[in-house]
Amino acid sequence: MLAYVIRRLIQSFFVLLIVLLVTFTLPYFEPGGILAPAYIVLGTHANKATIAQWGIQNGMNHPYFIRFWSYLTQVFFHFNLGHSYKQNMSVWEIISLYIPRTIWLALTALLLTIFIAVPLGMVQAARRNTTFDYAATGTAFILYAIPSFLLCMLMLQTFSFGIFHLPAQPPSGVSPWAMFTDPVPFVLPVACLTLLGVAGISRFMRGTVLEVLVQDYVRTAKAKGCSNRQVLFRHAFRNALGPIVTILGLSIPALFGGALIIESVFNYSGLGIQTVNAAQLLDVPTVLGITLLVSILTLFGNLIADIMLGIVNPRVRVESSSS
């Protein structure tokens, strides 16, 4: 198990290096190249010599790989995600307060998604081709086709202005624990993000359990006299756990993507809103910094999913060590 975890760690590290390479290299393709920020600092009419001077002062004249190395050390050892020239602050300063809020939003929604989608998918598989199954599949299909922002808007309209009168937007203070001390205003954003997740994952769970239910060992279990309930929980559920953990790991990028949309709809001050604001300001370093941070969070989530997969499915540990 330890060897498996270490191998996964090394793999994640290389993947992280590639992500860093992408976020580091993209500004080179910006119109104006890496010297583009100079025009923000010095004004649009600055002359060439001044721009070059500024470039030298900020280390822009160093070769690509030396700059990449300093970028790496800054990110890894100083949590320095860059400097926003538009807002004249470090990117970390701009976003650090919002990180916990986005993480709590995503994590709560992920947990709720698991607790709703997994039983839902199992019930659908156990009672396949019944009215309930068709209704759930149809709903998931429609939810999948609605743009997430429209779904959130309609939820907002229904549950905030129509019935229940839930608060339309959570308090914009940046206290990370607000979600747990005062949960009511957070109900709608979390519910929307959960709904988006459930739409995708319950369908997958249904398919996985259906696949397991036709296996020989399930038939054997039935033949030796297991009740349907026992078959479902002892055999089908445990064998479907592996694919579910995998798909949950793969859905983490979509989770953060959904969080971005939901933050924009509900004006939930978090990383997503900061990204959109920075994009509207054309503040490249902040957008890149947040993208990098969210990618690191995703990688971290994938790593946890991989380790969980090793725990629930012993075959993975053995197979990957032999190959």
Next chain:
Amino acid sequence: MSTSSEVTERSKPESNVIIPLWKQRIRIFLHNKLAVASVLFLLCIIIICFLGPLLYHTNQTDQNLALGNPWNQAPSARHWLGTDSNGFDVLGRIFYGGEYSLTLGILAGFITIIFGTIYGMVAGFFGGIVDTVLMRILDALLSIPYIFLLITMVTLFSRSTLFLILIIGLTGWWGNARIIRGDALLIRKLEYSQASSAMGASKLHIIFRHVYPNSISNIVTVATFSVADAILYLSALGFLGLGIQPPQTDWGTMLQNGANQITNGYWWEIYPLAIIFVLVVVSINYVGDALRDVFEVRLLER
């Protein structure tokens, strides 16, 4: 004796007349009523979006905000679906935005499938170290949440229509590549590829003669879903105000404008378009599902 005569009798019409493959495929597709309805619906929407403006003349360039002018007006004989908060005719705007959303979605979808197919085939077919390297790069790219990446690209470069097609097209193929690589990996190991290779066929020949035709079902299905995804992502960008810029518009931007008016009770600014939009995406997904069945070899010759 009786059973064998039955068999010959039953197989007679099929053995005499060989139905061409494409006819069988069209027959399977036509058998799926829902998919046929979806295709007809999509065709209708495309035709209406492009030809509608010729019959239903509206002004989609000049805002109409002067006092007493018609904005946020309920549907009437003059404006069939009313006007929006900028004084534009909503029905005309749906045509106009649809032209952009559909064109962008289809073009971007096609670009993604070309890149995804090439990348996936190369990785899956050559296997070994090539596969490992290409797939690790893909893992890295896929761990960047896609909407964040789109926002980054839009911030870094421009927001012109052409550029939006290019960025969605050039960044949307990573998931596709993974699916097609899985296919190529599987087919490469099957007997006919192995036999072909043993008889001295070149790698290029095997790719074009065996791997590509046998993974076409997945390629076509994935291409269809890519179009739906491209339309959805474009609408998300439009919602964030980072998509197609005024005076042009797309359905995402329109939905966002309409959703802002929802609490005022101006239903005509959002619900007609929302229903069309969702139906378009659902139809594309249904067509994708049906196409998968069409290319499923096991369903042929029944």
